[in-house]
Amino acid sequence: MRKTYNQSKANLGKRLERLLDMTHLQYKNKGVADIRKVPTPVQIKSNNKGNITGYVTRGEWVDYVGVYNGRTIVFDAKETSVKNLPLDNLQEHQYELLKSWHEKGAIAFLVVEFAKMHEEIYLLPFKILQEYWNAREAGGRKSIPHSAFVERCDLIRSEGGVVLHYLKHLKGWRE
Template sequence: MRKTYSRSHANRGAQLENLVDITNQQYRNKGVADIRKIPTPVKIIGQQGNMITGHTQKGEWVDYVGIHDSRTIVFDAKETSIRTNFPLSNISEHQYELLKSWHQKGAHAFLLVSFTTLDEVFLLPFGRLQEAWEHAKKGGRKSIPYDDFKLYCDQVKSDKGYVLHYLKHVG
């Protein structure tokens, strides 16, 4: 029997992360930047010989951290199939707080947001995320409209040989 997989829980964000991983390897190979994926923590439940059983834990970090032009970069890659907005519920409180803390200390902090059904990726700077987050905490809108991405964020595309040249928009 052949097992099939859906892009449900286990694979959410996998398409965007694959593109970012390839791009990060390209950046490293060209000496442009060194940005690495933070592995998802796993809690080991048991071990029997060479067999280890465990489950993934909720991470306390974002997806990526690294350095470019002598400055720290920290970001998360998010995907949504919704065409009209990006739900802030896609970001956990700890991810927001980590981005905020690093941003306050001078790091480039941002989200890469993929609207999968539109096949578009945007770089959402932390300042824009913070505005939306604080507005939502005060009872306002719980998502960022797609039109705001079009107006206020840079669209990230393949460029100059890079699969997803996001560093072009970090500055």
Template sequence: MRKPYSRSHANRGAVLERLIDMTNQQYRNKGVADIRKVPTPVQIQSNIRGKVTGYTQKGEWVDYSGVFDGRAVIFDAKETSNKTSFPLNNISDHQFDLLKSWHQKGAQAFLLVSFTKLDEVYLLSFKVLEMHWEDAQKGGRKSIPIGAFQSMCESVKSKRGYVLDYLGVMG
């Protein structure tokens, strides 16, 4: 049985995604990169006289993919209201596996993580994510502490004329 509709759940990540979408448009306009939001798959249940009903499916992809500097880019946008850590259960197994596969093939794979109550956004490289993910799989901590973001990740801010210049901090 499906869970009832939750407006707060549906809008989770919407602010961060809007900022990323604006930035991606700026990158495209300036010819810097072509990175686009991947649409969420929808399962159509019925189409009666033009009235379509359906539900969103669990995606098998991440939020964004594209190309920058001749290299594939793939990432997901995540928000947390937690002030002290980012829960790893915010990432599904299939998202981790997809990021890992693309990373192994030379793509820039990462997460953009927004700590909404701290008003901070970080680029979490796949290598750092993988280290924490594997530790959690072995029974370790199930979240990444804010201190790890502050010491091991790049802070993403509005600069160089871009709303959220994540490409400017990409290693």
């Protein structure tokens, strides 16, 4: 049986990823931060005279890691087309990596885009993510509602010539 996938779901997040890549180039060019996209891991099956075959494997990382203002930052980018962020959109190994790095002093967070409903992009600090994750583990809600983003998170906008100026929301973070 051939595995099929939803084309729109396959492209979910690509727009946000492109915006973040442009942002990171702007940050690097201005000397503000160095943030890199973590490559998608690929298992190579064969290499026949440069003709490589392989498949994407499950990564153990999040999307981005870097340094800003002398501190490590680590985050994942998520896009949702519904009125909340389903916690199932974040894989357990991604949550555990964010948690581990947060506990060791890194600035950990999610960048979340509400694509179809609001076209809004928010910075979700790890501590808020952790509250909802723990509540879900205890049998509670399985998603973070849009209203929580509006009330508790910073809305990311284009500013000062930077496509998605999210770093301004990290100033003074001492979690």
